[in-house]
Amino acid sequence: MASHTAEPATSDTRTTVTSAAxxxxxxxxxxxxxxxxxxxxxxxxxxxxxxxxxxxxxxSKQELLQTIVAGTTAGVLQDFEAAVEGVSDPVERLxxxxxxxxxxxxxxxxxALIVNRDTPSLDEPARSEQQEQRRKHEHALRAIxxxxxxxxxxxxxxxxxxxxxxxxxxxxxxxxxxxxxxxxAEQVADQYSRFALQIAGAR
Amino acid sequence: MASHTAEPATSDTRTTVTSAAxxxxxxxxxxxxxxxxxxxxxxxxxxxxxxxxxxxxxxSKQELLQTIVAGTTAGVLQDFEAAVEGVSDPVERLxxxxxxxxxxxxxxxxxALIVNRDTPSLDEPARSEQQEQRRKHEHALRAIxxxxxxxxxxxxxxxxxxxxxxxxxxxxxxxxxxxxxxxxAEQVADQYSRFALQIAGAR
DNA sequence: CCTACCGATCGGTAGG
DNA sequence: CCTACCGATCGGTAGG
Numbered sequence: 275m276a277s278h279t280a281e282p283a284t285s286d287t288r289t290t291v292t293s294a295a296x297x298x299x300x301x302x303x304x305x306x307x308x309x310x311x312x313x314x315x316x317x318x319x320x321x322x323x324x325x326x327x328x329x330x331x332x333x334s335k336q337e338l339l340q341t342i343v344a345g346t347t348a349g350v351l352q353d354f355e356a357a358v359e360g361v362s363d364p365v366e367r368l369x370x371x372x373x374x375x376x377x378x379x380x381x382x383x384x385x386a387l388i389v390n391r392d393t394p395s396l397d398e399p400a401r402s403e404q405q406e407q408r409r410k411h412e413h414a415l416r417a418i419x420x421x422x423x424x425x426x427x428x429x430x431x432x433x434x435x436x437x438x439x440x441x442x443x444x445x446x447x448x449x450x451x452x453x454x455x456x457x458x459a460e461q462v463a464d465q466y467s468r469f470a471l472q473i474a475g476a477r
Numbered sequence: 478m479a480s481h482t483a484e485p486a487t488s489d490t491r492t493t494v495t496s497a498a499x500x501x502x503x504x505x506x507x508x509x510x511x512x513x514x515x516x517x518x519x520x521x522x523x524x525x526x527x528x529x530x531x532x533x534x535x536x537s538k539q540e541l542l543q544t545i546v547a548g549t550t551a552g553v554l555q556d557f558e559a560a561v562e563g564v565s566d567p568v569e570r571l572x573x574x575x576x577x578x579x580x581x582x583x584x585x586x587x588x589a590l591i592v593n594r595d596t597p598s599l600d601e602p603a604r605s606e607q608q609e610q611r612r613k614h615e616h617a618l619r620a621i622x623x624x625x626x627x628x629x630x631x632x633x634x635x636x637x638x639x640x641x642x643x644x645x646x647x648x649x650x651x652x653x654x655x656x657x658x659x660x661x662a663e664q665v666a667d668q669y670s671r672f673a674l675q676i677a678g679a680r
Numbered sequence: 681c682c683t684a685c686c687g688a689t690c691g692g693t694a695g696g
Numbered sequence: 697c698c699t700a701c702c703g704a705t706c707g708g709t710a711g712g
Contacts, residue, residue: 307597310510313691314690326697432668438650439649475675517708518706529710530682
């Protein structure tokens with residue numbers, strides 16, 4: 275996996291830039307400054323090359339954003355399905371679904387920040403497609419809570435409200451988590467999945 | 478080139494633009510597209526005037542952002558202090574503090590979206606000042622939880638983690654709340670303050 | 681409130 | 697991978 279810290283422009287080591295390196299630099303800068311707040315000249319500078327050379331490795335700035343967002347939302351849905359597959363108890367399904375969702379936001383911070391901030395900057399039809407994908411995950415999580423409530427294993431006034439609260443609580447991990455902080459990604463994920471069960475009133 | 482700009486949706490024909498109107502248009506557009514994603518020409522167009530005319534009502538685009546962010550964070554701290562003043566029970570303090578925080582994010586959606594997305598776009602020293610103000614609120618909320626845990630009225634592994642989770646859960650209300658939706662702002666605030674108590678393990 | 685206009689910078693292309 | 701360069705647009709100013 276590519277390093278998260280792009281090579282400084284002052285380092286005069288000869289650079290062999292790849293598409294993956296361009297994507298990695300874009301991930302770091304888009305996450306820091308936002309899509310509209312990042313100039314391609316800054317991406318190029320982080321890689322130690324001139325702006326036009328970027329076009330040997332990508333088609334456009336917009337394509338970089340689409341690649342980042344599409345890959346991330348696909349990963350979220352894959353994670354979800356793998357986590358709940360074969361588990362029928364709604365409480366255990368909710369625990370696993372939120373644990374993996376929280377874990378992803380601690381381990382893929384840049385991707386999460388960009389998806390949540392810059393999805394509106396996608397051109398159509400990518401924008402609508404991505405919103406639809408995110409809605410899928412939202413509804414799947416909500417369905418687990420609704421099922422738990424129906425079966426008496428959970429208690430909440432509105433599954434929709436609880437689902438929103440749980441999701442966004444997990445998403446926000448990307449804003450404060452630090453790899454060198456006091457908690458590991460797994461510890462945070464365990465704690466947050468416990469919070470999720472408490473929000474859902476799981477007995 | 479005759480003036481044929483589209484008529485603004487929010488004002489009648491040929492009204493005199495005020496500073497408040499400029500701020501309001503900026504609030505709407507910054508919230509929708511982000512600070513860097515909004516051009517002053519779009520703000521002007523929304524008001525039915527030319528871009529240079531904006532400068533009769535503001536000093537710069539950056540000043541608009543600073544006004545929005547500073548006013549919002551000041552309001553958050555005021556709300557907090559008014560809500561917990563004279564209340565000593567930590568559980569009741571947490572209920573009130575989160576209720577008012579959630580309520581604000583339902584009733585001041587645009588401000589909340591801008592603060593959470595575009596605070597990094599503030600020039601120094603405003604940026605550091607605002608981060609310090611937000612930290613104050615974070616620590617105050619955390620202190621309530623720590624006090625509750627110390628007194629046995631709450632139970633959570635890490636007050637810091639619980640505080641982050643609660644705050645960001647409330648902040649996210651600004652992303653989905655609609656005035657014409659199924660829940661009133663007050664109903665959402667009540668539900669979310671209940672979620673907060675559950676996260677904190679309040680008995 | 682306007683027109684006219686500024687230098688800077690944007691994403692992207694031409695052509696090697 | 698580069699230099700040279702494009703048209704468009706940015707925030708902002710001059711001067712009425």
